[in-house]
Amino acid sequence: MNSRQRFLAALDCKPLDRPPIWVMRQAGRYLPEYRALKEKYSFLQLAQTPELALEVTMQPLRRFPLDAAILFSDILVIPEAMGQGYHFREKGGIGMDYTLENKDQIEKLSTTAIEEKLNYVAEALKLIKAELDGSKMLLGFGGSPWTLATYMLEGGSSKDFSKVKALFYQDRDTFELLMEKISDALVSYFRMQHAAGAEAIQIFDSWGGIIAGENYEEASLKWIRRIIEKVGSQVPIIIYAKGTTPQIARQAACRPKAIAVDWTIPIEEAAQLVPNDIAIQGNLDPVLLDTNPSIVRSSAQRILTAMSERPGHIFNLGHGIHPTASIENMETLVETVTNWKRPG
Secondary structure, three states: OOHHHHHHHHHOOOOOOOOOEOOOOOOOOOOHHHHHHHOOOOHHHHHHOHHHHHHHHHHHHHHOOOOEEEOOOOOOHHHHHHOOOEEEOOOOOEEEOOOOOOHHHHHHOOOOOHHHHOHHHHHHHHHHHHHHOOOOEEEEEEEOHHHHHHHHHHOEOOOOOHHHHHHHHHOHHHHHHHHHHHHHHHHHHHHHHHHHOOOEEEEEEOOHHHOOHHHHHHHHHHHHHHHHHHHOOOOOEEEEEOOOHHHHHHHHOOOOOEEEOOOOOOHHHHHHOOOOOOEEEEEEOHHHHHOOHHHHHHHHHHHHHHOOOOOOEEEEEOOOOOOOOOHHHHHHHHHHHHHOOOOO
16 A cells, blocks of 8 residues: 555545654755755745746655645635735735725635636646656645635734634625635635646635634634535545634534644544544644654654544644754654554
8 A cells, every 4th residue: 555545545534554644834944955945936936836846845755755745835826816916024924915905805806717827736736746656645725715814804914813803793795705705716726726636635724713613603614614515526625724623523514524633632532523434634733843753752652542543544743844843853753653553
């Protein structure tokens, strides 16, 4: 069984000797080869040039025996394709080229020709698919409608998310107009990713945890559900929503193929909230990769042991790998998982 077959079996919740492993943000600044590329090219050049996106995607797989490649891109390609570009601020964080401030601006956002505008993503996926040659799983991804809306309405990275919350509470019709547009664009985008070679897609609801619990359904989850209803029969969907532990059972009711959980809940407790035919992904605290190999090994083994009786576990971090992560610790993590054997 190769890595791709192992990953597909885990998504189908079949018993395996060990879980597959990939790492959120597995390409990036913790790798010296990525930093070398960044000295020559901007992030946007790397993401928008298929040959460079291929190179960055493959860098971690050349170092570590991971079971999946995840496309190197950004969630904000969707607002950009809709007419609202983005950039990176000099002092850090994301800035949108302008901020959505009224209904007229939202109405002008375009959901047409998403596939043409983001053709560079499709071309990158095709190159990655050819490079993998069936040996590894190929994952695509995108942001959730709510998470994308936070950037679009706040004008970029935010500390209090006051604008997106204000629109949700005070002008639900305009909020839903925006969410419908984003959702439609994502459906087109995910279908395009699948057609270009993505074998599963992770939806990142990175800011789902900022919503009051009683509002999570209306603000975020119903839009994720709408996407799953439209594309979930064509390509497996993994939901990842940071800071939404109380919502795990509701996320499972959307019937994704897998649910990824952050590190704030013991993974065995999360698994109890999810039907046995939905896989669980997670959930090592990314900070542990800044510590030492002994801590990484014991922490990974605890998760592996906790999930040893449940088929359908995909090992991952509880969020993206930090730029400060140690290469030695990453090696230890992958070695621990790939050498682990299920008892009995």
